[in-house]
Amino acid sequence: MKRIVLFVLIAFCLDRGLALAMSAAEQRAFSGERSGAVNTALRNDADILVLGSSRAQMHVNPKVLEEKLGMTAYNAGLKGQDVLYSVMLFDLWKRRHPVPRVIVLTVDVESLIERPTEIATAHILAPHINESELVREVMYSGSAFRPVEYLSHAYRFNGQVFSILKHARGRFDASDDGFRTKSSRLDPAIETGVLNALDQDATQMEYARRPLSTPKLAYLRELAGWSSARGTRLFLLHTPLYRQDQAAHAVWMTNLQEFVDGLPGVEIIDLCTASHPGIFADRPEIYMNLNHLNATGADLLTGMLADEIGARLRKDATERTGGTGPASAMTR
Amino acid sequence: MLFNSFTFVVFFIVVTGLYFQLSHRLRWALLLAASCFFYMFFVPVYILILAVTIAVDYVAGIWIEDTDDPRRKKLYLVGSIVTVCAVLFVFKYFNFFNENFAALADALGWNYSIEALRIALPIGLSFHTFQSLSYVIEVYRGRQKAERHFGIYSLYVMYFPQLVAGPIERPQNLLHQFHERKTFDLARAQSGLSLALWGLFKKVVVADSLAIYTEAIYSHSEHHTGATLLVATYCFAFQIYCDFSGYSDIARGVSRVYGIELMRNFDAPYLSRSISEFWTRWHISLSTWFKDYVYFPLGGSRVPLLRNFFNIFVVFLLSGFWHGANWTFIVWGALHAAYLAIGRLRQLLFARIGLSTAPQGGVRGVIACLITFHLVLIGWVFFRATDVSQAFAITRSILVPSGAVFWDAILLQCALGVAVVMVCEYFIRRTGYFERLGSFPIVLRWGYALSLLAGIALLGIERGAQFIYFQF
Numbered sequence: 001m002k003r004i005v006l007f008v009l010i011a012f013c014l015d016r017g018l019a020l021a022m023s024a025a026e027q028r029a030f031s032g033e034r035s036g037a038v039n040t041a042l043r044n045d046a047d048i049l050v051l052g053s054s055r056a057q058m059h060v061n062p063k064v065l066e067e068k069l070g071m072t073a074y075n076a077g078l079k080g081q082d083v084l085y086s087v088m089l090f091d092l093w094k095r096r097h098p099v100p101r102v103i104v105l106t107v108d109v110e111s112l113i114e115r116p117t118e119i120a121t122a123h124i125l126a127p128h129i130n131e132s133e134l135v136r137e138v139m140y141s142g143s144a145f146r147p148v149e150y151l152s153h154a155y156r157f158n159g160q161v162f163s164i165l166k167h168a169r170g171r172f173d174a175s176d177d178g179f180r181t182k183s184s185r186l187d188p189a190i191e192t193g194v195l196n197a198l199d200q201d202a203t204q205m206e207y208a209r210r211p212l213s214t215p216k217l218a219y220l221r222e223l224a225g226w227s228s229a230r231g232t233r234l235f236l237l238h239t240p241l242y243r244q245d246q247a248a249h250a251v252w253m254t255n256l257q258e259f260v261d262g263l264p265g266v267e268i269i270d271l272c273t274a275s276h277p278g279i280f281a282d283r284p285e286i287y288m289n290l291n292h293l294n295a296t297g298a299d300l301l302t303g304m305l306a307d308e309i310g311a312r313l314r315k316d317a318t319e320r321t322g323g324t325g326p327a328s329a330m331t332r
Numbered sequence: 333m334l335f336n337s338f339t340f341v342v343f344f345i346v347v348t349g350l351y352f353q354l355s356h357r358l359r360w361a362l363l364l365a366a367s368c369f370f371y372m373f374f375v376p377v378y379i380l381i382l383a384v385t386i387a388v389d390y391v392a393g394i395w396i397e398d399t400d401d402p403r404r405k406k407l408y409l410v411g412s413i414v415t416v417c418a419v420l421f422v423f424k425y426f427n428f429f430n431e432n433f434a435a436l437a438d439a440l441g442w443n444y445s446i447e448a449l450r451i452a453l454p455i456g457l458s459f460h461t462f463q464s465l466s467y468v469i470e471v472y473r474g475r476q477k478a479e480r481h482f483g484i485y486s487l488y489v490m491y492f493p494q495l496v497a498g499p500i501e502r503p504q505n506l507l508h509q510f511h512e513r514k515t516f517d518l519a520r521a522q523s524g525l526s527l528a529l530w531g532l533f534k535k536v537v538v539a540d541s542l543a544i545y546t547e548a549i550y551s552h553s554e555h556h557t558g559a560t561l562l563v564a565t566y567c568f569a570f571q572i573y574c575d576f577s578g579y580s581d582i583a584r585g586v587s588r589v590y591g592i593e594l595m596r597n598f599d600a601p602y603l604s605r606s607i608s609e610f611w612t613r614w615h616i617s618l619s620t621w622f623k624d625y626v627y628f629p630l631g632g633s634r635v636p637l638l639r640n641f642f643n644i645f646v647v648f649l650l651s652g653f654w655h656g657a658n659w660t661f662i663v664w665g666a667l668h669a670a671y672l673a674i675g676r677l678r679q680l681l682f683a684r685i686g687l688s689t690a691p692q693g694g695v696r697g698v699i700a701c702l703i704t705f706h707l708v709l710i711g712w713v714f715f716r717a718t719d720v721s722q723a724f725a726i727t728r729s730i731l732v733p734s735g736a737v738f739w740d741a742i743l744l745q746c747a748l749g750v751a752v753v754m755v756c757e758y759f760i761r762r763t764g765y766f767e768r769l770g771s772f773p774i775v776l777r778w779g780y781a782l783s784l785l786a787g788i789a790l791l792g793i794e795r796g797a798q799f800i801y802f803q804f
Contacts (some may be wrong), residue, residue: 007778007781010778011782014782014785014786015789018789018790022790086656120794143338144340145338145342148338149338152789154786154789154790155790156791156794157790158791158794159791159793159794161790161791162741162744162745163741185601210589236493248738300407310602310797
């Protein structure tokens with residue numbers, strides 16, 4: 001019995017020791033697609049914070065926003081992540097920075113439905129589990145045993161060891177705005193083959209018809225409430241796909257609009273292929289692959305986004321000042 | 333219920349606690365109830381299929397033993413085999429035959445309108461069917477007494493550690509162990525838990541990380557270079573080994589805690605120096621099953637050469653078909669049969685010119701080992717591919733590997749994991765580590781267990797793939 005107790009004690013100490021070492025390394029990581037991306041995002045202050053998946057990360061160029069709107073911007077979107085990661089990251093971010101003026105959260109037809117894999121991919125925020133009630137809540141969801149798993153502190157770094165060790169000697173790069181892009185051009189011959197194989201239209205419609213996830217809607221409501229109370233504008237941005245199913249888009253937008261109608265201060269900005277076919281449809285030269293715009297496409301989209309945000313902020317400013325205020329009220 | 337889940341950990345703790353609290357008379361009932369619960373965690377209604385198999389073979393075993401008439405004995409045996417195989421056919425093979433008949437009829441312009449069955453394959457069906465069959469055959473051969481205790485017989489077929497992916501046990505090894513009185517033995521429990529922990533490490537740290545790369549490449553094989561496909565196939569070779577041997581180790585380890593020893597299913601197969609040696613080290617419980625119940629009854633190798641080739645092909649085509657109702661598995665089986673036939677020819681030729689074909693050591697042994705591994709590797713392409721045309725396309729690409737290798741960070745974890753597995757397996761095999769655990773210093777034992785636990789916590793793939801052999 002003594003030996004068993006001793007073994008458990010050693011295991012406990014080993015777990016905490018490993019976690020401490022990993023945590024020290026993790027806090028020094030400022031490059032790479034996991035902890036590095038999280039740490040960089042958490043360090044950067046911004047008036048406009050862009051959140052979301054790779055379709056935020058690769059579609060919204062903060063430099064264009066800064067030039068057009070005269071506000072600082074940071075893109076905290078991350079490949080492989082989506083709404084759950086975004087709301088958790090924002091919960092951590094807001095504890096470190098002043099209130100942002102604008103939050104842009106990209107959402108797609110699959111962003112607000114239930115996806116168990118999304119919790120697993122959002123595990124990259126597990127090292128911050130003690131910092132936020134929201135992070136804890138999301139991490140513990142999905143299985144009754146999740147809280148037990150997280151009793152191991154080393155487990156919080158599960159799946160990130162090599163990435164953390166590789167980037168642990170990186171330095172914080174203040175010029176990194178989080179935007180990632182490529183100038184490569186989509187090859188319609190190859191990509192259309194993939195598209196047909198994936199039967200993306202059918203998938204889009206299937207996603208569009210699925211009920212929206214209750215916990216995700218609750219998190220978004222919470223974010224909307226927080227933003228509204230502090231005068232932050234929250235925009236849900238829908239960005240283009242190389243091929244977008246019009247019917248699926250219509251179904252999904254109806255559902256999204258229904259949800260947004262009940263939330264004060266939240267607006268949809270729909271800049272996708274279905275809503276703007278003249279700009280985004282059948283133009284392989286502005287895409288890098290089926291799901292992502294290339295650098296040219298991203299600049300085009302961000303320009304439109306900046307115009308849209310600018311117009312809406314001006315409208316707000318005008319309404320606040322009874323139609324006589326200067327348009328530059330939107331700038332800091 | 334998956335071995336690599338917390339649900340199973342809780343299940344195991346509860347069952348083990350109750351097992352050693354109960355008197356010997358009731359333990360079979362506990363294990364049987366636990367096995368039913370374990371199986372019903374997947375698709376509850378499929379337990380009825382198991383019930384049919386168990387009932388048929390239980391009655392057949394008793395009837396076979398109770399009659400002295402050889403013709404009746406044979407009749408009961410055949411009746412039992414046909415019934416059990418019919419269940420297997422309906423659930424596993426009907427749609428395959430139906431699809432192929434439909435394609436043939438279409439080519440011949442005939443009207444064929446039998447609909448495919450919309451049923452899911454019961455998990456581990458082939459495993460428990462074969463285990464059940466081995467019982468009736470052994471009773472028929474007079475090498476095993478018929479089990480009169482229905483509960484114990486049911487437990488023999490349903491014993492949860494090996495219910496869904498083996499090892500496919502023989503009644504001589506397993507049945508008597510359920511009758512024996514077991515007491516809790518700390519040393520045995522430590523050995524069992526260490527073995528199970530090793531299996532879990534192989535599964536969640538190594539196999540599941542290899543699966544990520546393999547899946548990514550094989551699911552879009554047409555877009556990858558020959559070099560990438562070759563790396564993905566290497567990954568699959570180690571993935572399937574770590575996955576399946578990991579499962580077997582967990583099964584053996586868990587069972588050892590109860591004092592019930594299951595047979596060893598793997599013995600460092602990739603160190604084999606010939607294909608025939610490979611089949612004495614890979615999935616031993618299945619290969620010996622086919623050897624005992626198909627190959628030897630057909631005459632084995634003590635027949636003319638052509639007949640021997642026929643026997644080899646029958647065994648390996650059946651073995652391929654056992655794995656799945658897909659032409660890829662049949663080609664995989666045929667390929668291994670061809671390897672063995674060529675090996676047999678080589679053996680005869682060498683004997684005629686006075687050369688030895690005995691296993692070699694040193695550099696020649698290493699070369700023989702590498703050649704064998706790569707022959708097996710070609711087979712894995714067919715095993716992993718979704719269809720035969722994809723398998724041939726991949727084989728063509730990897731035979732002349734070209735282009736750059738698609739790099740992903742997971743490959744680093746894969747390479748490290750495979751290296752750890754190879755070194756540890758070598759050590760385990762050389763020292764008989766799990767069997768002689770108590771003789772090793774405590775620092776080594778604890779260091780080993782703590783390292784595995786730390787490895788699982790830090791590197792284990794969350795929500796990894798299901799065990800590959802569950803689908804069979």
